[in-house]
Amino acid sequence: MLCLARGSTKIERADATLTYNRASFRFGERALCIHLETELLMRAFIRGVVVIAAALVPSLSAVAQPGMMGGFGGGQMFDPGVSTRDLDKYAEFLSMTPEQKEAAAALLDGYQTEFDRMAKEMREATDAAREEFRDTRDFTVWDDLRPKMEAFQAKRKELEGTLLRDVKDLMTDEQAARWPELERLRRRDTTLRRGFLSGETVDVVKLVEDSALPAEAMEQVRPLLSQYEIELDRVLIERNEQYEAGMGQGMALFRQGDMAAVNELFNKAREAGAKVRDVNRRYARLIEGVIPEGQREKFSREFKERSFPRVYREGFAGRALDAAVNFKDVTEEQRSRIAEIRQSYDRDAEAINVKWSKAIEENEMTITPMEMMGGGGGPALREGRTARRELDQRTVDKLKAVLTEDQVKRLPERRERDEADGDRPMPRPRRGET
Numbered sequence: 410m411l412c413l414a415r416g417s418t419k420i421e422r423a424d425a426t427l428t429y430n431r432a433s434f435r436f437g438e439r440a441l442c443i444h445l446e447t448e449l450l451m452r453a454f455i456r457g458v459v460v461i462a463a464a465l466v467p468s469l470s471a472v473a474q475p476g477m478m479g480g481f482g483g484g485q486m487f488d489p490g491v492s493t494r495d496l497d498k499y500a501e502f503l504s505m506t507p508e509q510k511e512a513a514a515a516l517l518d519g520y521q522t523e524f525d526r527m528a529k530e531m532r533e534a535t536d537a538a539r540e541e542f543r544d545t546r547d548f549t550v551w552d553d554l555r556p557k558m559e560a561f562q563a564k565r566k567e568l569e570g571t572l573l574r575d576v577k578d579l580m581t582d583e584q585a586a587r588w589p590e591l592e593r594l595r596r597r598d599t600t601l602r603r604g605f606l607s608g609e610t611v612d613v614v615k616l617v618e619d620s621a622l623p624a625e626a627m628e629q630v631r632p633l634l635s636q637y638e639i640e641l642d643r644v645l646i647e648r649n650e651q652y653e654a655g656m657g658q659g660m661a662l663f664r665q666g667d668m669a670a671v672n673e674l675f676n677k678a679r680e681a682g683a684k685v686r687d688v689n690r691r692y693a694r695l696i697e698g699v700i701p702e703g704q705r706e707k708f709s710r711e712f713k714e715r716s717f718p719r720v721y722r723e724g725f726a727g728r729a730l731d732a733a734v735n736f737k738d739v740t741e742e743q744r745s746r747i748a749e750i751r752q753s754y755d756r757d758a759e760a761i762n763v764k765w766s767k768a769i770e771e772n773e774m775t776i777t778p779m780e781m782m783g784g785g786g787g788p789a790l791r792e793g794r795t796a797r798r799e800l801d802q803r804t805v806d807k808l809k810a811v812l813t814e815d816q817v818k819r820l821p822e823r824r825e826r827d828e829a830d831g832d833r834p835m836p837r838p839r840r841g842e843t
Contacts, residue, residue: 765793
């Protein structure tokens with residue numbers, strides 16, 4: 410039996426009391442929402458890698474915030490796992506004829522109709538559970554919902570499998586020969602983002618596509634990408650199996666108070682995720698080595714930014730410097746001083762970012778589930794955030810000293826995400842976004 414008093418920082422069970430140092434709970438209109446102060450913890454809770462959340466509030470990961478789940482085909486829980494956009498992508502990949510596209514679209518329409526009916530029933534059941542929980546604060550509500558959720562997930566998987574097999578049956582032998590390649594593509598699209606280690610969720614194929622490399626460079630890159638797709642798929646399947654096993658077993662183990670077994674599950678999932686991360690890193694380095702020298706630094710930077718978005722993303726200081734140097738009324742003297750400030754900022758930021766990203770990685774590879782429940786992090790992470798924030802502020806102050814009062818007013822406005830405090834989870838792209 411789990412009990413949570415409103416405003417409390419403790420969850421009590423008959424056999425233990427767990428204290429949360431940096432987690433707060435609020436009861437919202439739609440669900441019980443968990444607000445956590447570290448990006449790693451939020452990712453792990455939401456994506457089901459750390460299965461403790463599901464044990465504390467059964468089916469919370471699947472019900473309370475369905476739009477944040479990374480499973481079920483990579484989309485939102487009540488959205489079809491195969492969309493019209495997906496089918497268009499597959500049609501282009503397989504060079505489908507107009508007749509094949511038309512037949513596949515009819516199959517998709519039937520799939521979506523059945524899925525919508527099924528999802529409507531499940532949504533009504535979850536809404537009813539939320540209503541009951543809001544009225545009773547009885548956590549067993551989620552226990553009653555779990556069998557329905559599991560049945561929904563199984564049916565969802567069955568529907569997707571049937572659709573894809575039917576579409577495959579429309580293909581010629583030549584097109585069907587490329588189906589394994591399409592399956593790898595779909596697995597990357599729909600499951601790669603479930604990871605929670607830095608660099609684990611980077612799709613190197615997408616990174617290359619976005620880099621717009623010249624044709625001669627792509628001739629050398631394509632064989633590497635083919636190898637990458639095969640090797641990544643192997644470790645991705647292994648990782649997904651570990652994650653799903655954790656979701657299936659973790660709830661019961663946590664409720665039994667068997668934290669040793671929970672830790673073992675967590676460590677296995679982390680090791681599997683590290684294999685995916687390492688494949689991404691290895692092939693990013695290999696590709697970097699064969700592309701034109703003038704594009705290597707940009708490619709490397711983009712991989713780092715996708716691996717550690719909070720560390721390497723462009724902040725307010727960088728945007729302010731870019732804006733100021735392009736002001737039409739900036740003088741040559743001002744331009745020269747802005748360039749000096751930029752050079753100093755880039756040098757100091759890189760040193761901080763390397764140290765900060767190393768601290769993040771060390772934390773990811775050593776933190777325990779219970780430490781994550783308490784907020785995770787540590788002095789090294791706080792030092793990294795503080796150092797970047799202070800550098801950004803010093804840089805902006807230097808820039809303002811160079812500009813006129815009118816020019817300062819034209820600098821871009823600060824955005825909430827410009828604060829490099831690391832406490833707010835970075836929103837991950839929705840399906841189809843970059």
